Amino acid sequence: MTGARTPAYTLGGKPLTADSARRMRWTATGLLVVMAGLFVLSKQLLPVHPGWGYLNAFAEAAMVGGLADWFAVTALFRHPLGIPIPHTAIIPENKDRIADTMAQFLRENFLTPAVVARRMQGMNVAAALGDFLSAPPEPSANGDNRSRITGGAAELLAEVLESLDPDRLGNQVRSGLASQLGKIDVSPLVGRMLETAIADNRHMPLMDGFIRWAGLTLEDNEETVREIIHARANSVLRWTGLDERISASVLDGLYKLLAEVLVDPEHPLRSKIEEGLSKLATDLQHDPKTRERVEDMKRDLLENPAVAEWWLGVWERIRLSLIRRARDPQSALGEEMRKGLAELGNALREDQRLQIQINRFARRTAVGVATRYGGQIVQLVSETVKRWDAVTITGRIESAVGRDLQFIRINGTLVGGLVGLTLHFIDGFL
Structure with missing residues (x-):
């Protein structure tokens, strides 16, 4: 029986888990224990030879540096040894302020119209979209040669058609057609x-x-x-x-x-x-009379219940046929969609004027979104972080940067030992 998976997060594209951070924490703690053992051992061997004093000084300073960095790292996420020392458990105690600071940073540095416009100015959205749409599909093991976007679009179409009420949708389409025909x-x-x-x-x-x-x-x-x-x-x-x-x-x-x-x-x-x-x-x-007679016949036909029943039957057959074709990898629907998307992609790649229009539209849309909804976006970020409980936010941040923080402990232990060794060496000449 397998155990529960530890939640994984990503940083810079690399997956980080609580297990990896825990392993580094045990490594740093183990190094500190080793330094303590060396300190005790070298203390016992000082009368044997003066050289053991260097090891003793190294181990003593390493313990001091390791303990100091352990306290600093631990104080970020929790109270050291469970003791509520002031200015410890900094992240859990200040998560609301951190959320507001993150949101404000996002608002001022990423979602301002000037920043969005400058960033979009150097992007060729149309060409990138054209490359994506015109890329040939990769055949799968089951023989489905539809691209992911074509297959996804076909499946989405099938799910939408299945989720809609056939009678209600058929009546709505019939009413729309009847309304349009009534105007003609x-x-x-x-x-x-x-x-x-x-x-x-x-x-x-x-x-x-x-x-x-x-x-x-x-x-x-x-x-x-x-x-x-x-x-x-x-x-x-x-x-x-x-x-x-x-x-x-x-x-x-x-x-x-x-x-x-x-x-x-x-x-x-x-x-x-x-x-x-x-x-x-x-x-x-x-002839007004002839035209009036034709219009009367048209109205009678559109209002005839038999025509409504006939149309519902036609629509249901069309709906089921579209669902079946969308779900069939070998149907012509997927191929037609792929060819249409490929033609659109080639047009976006080769037509410079079309690229200019698409890029201008994308830039204006992005700037408009940043202008109108930037405040709502950062508010969503802030409220989401605030809703996290202290354990969740601590776990996510610690899983993301915990390894680097444990390296700080390791470096503090080693650097402290080197400083102690240096001071002991200098003290020997004084």
């Missing part, structure tokens, strides 16, 4: 489209398709046509069987007419249809 005058737009299609003969395939559809519809409903003629015929015609002949003649005539219209581009009926379409195109654009 559809009649002139349809009229101009129809007029342009007739002028360019783009209506001919549509007309041919309509004629074929009419022929197929007539073929599927021959019995209905025969029953209608039979019902309208008088008893004499039905008694003589002429109604059957009339029905057959009518159907044959209709088939023949549709076939002639289909194969003959110059058929008079085509001209009549084109005249009707041209008149309809003109009325859609200029």
